[in-house]
Amino acid sequence: MEQRSGCPINLSLEVFGDKWSLIVIRDMMFGNRRHFNVLLANSNEGIASNILVSRLQRLVELGMITRTPDPSHKQKVLYSLAEPAIQLVPVLAHLGAWGRRHLPASRELSVRAELLERGGPAFWDRFMDELREQHLGIPRPEGIRSAFDELHEAYQTELARMNEPSA
Amino acid sequence: MEQRSGCPINLSLEVFGDKWSLIVIRDMMFGNRRHFNVLLANSNEGIASNILVSRLQRLVELGMITRTPDPSHKQKVLYSLAEPAIQLVPVLAHLGAWGRRHLPASRELSVRAELLERGGPAFWDRFMDELREQHLGIPRPEGIRSAFDELHEAYQTELARMNEPSA
């Protein structure tokens, strides 16, 4: 793997400059999808199994995620975000905010991006601490409301609103 | 052009999920490269001419950049950033900050990313106003130091330091 240049933006693009790598990380991060079959089946975008395999392998090699056997099930494998991927939260927040503003994003899928944007760095830090707990086993401060739950509830609320549009 | 899903992050990736589109925008934005030959020759990463053509065309179609004849040379074409691309400044700032931290970025090319990161939203806004002046012809507030110049000078200073490493 030769690199094209030492520019930080270019290096980031050499890691994430394709259509699927960040999608996988997004699903692991915001959808808490940690198993192969869940990532494969619940993908909004319909990733193919061979593409998913190659992306997971590549992300493991690059140190963005880790792959461990799932103790509850001999055949299952648990994928976890590594620290570098967790630190992508601000990047994804800005990318989502940009896409929401400039591209035809659907209402229900924009809610989380909006909350993530409005929350700002404080919310991102809270979310990252939570990811560190979920994926790295690092305990987070107690008594703090879950950022993941907030995102999830905002999404569910919007879904409910769309199914009952009557005033 | 069908879209895979209405997720803002996915939509952003459908626009920039390749190895070259953001490189072109980076060069236009931070290198002030507005002509085809300059983008082709001064690229650190060595983009091929047909790839550059296709990316420029695509970015024009997507409304990210505009293409106008250069009045000074009948044959030359001037490429300008449109407002959506200008609003990528925070995304690129975060992407550069992340790459600088987690990938083997070269010292001299990291200086600008560092300055951009330290400057924060206030610096980004200043830079975006400057891009609007350069690319859209919208005057910016007077008497404010040029963010572009600061970035350029930081880079030049670092280059000079590397060529004279003697204490």
Added chain:
DNA sequence: CCTACCAATGGTGAATTGCAACTGGTTGCA
């Protein structure tokens, strides 16, 4: 008039992608 330069094209082989069928092994349940 001649050379260099301009934004792009065209040809080619290689690499990547997308899709579907399929693998060997495991699990839960009857």
Added chain:
DNA sequence: TGCAACCAGTTGCAATTCACCATTGGTAGG
């Protein structure tokens, strides 16, 4: 014990995209 469903991938193949290199018609300057 038998068996269907499920597990994380593999494999084969066609289509697309990519990267590299040579070349285009038109323009500018001396």
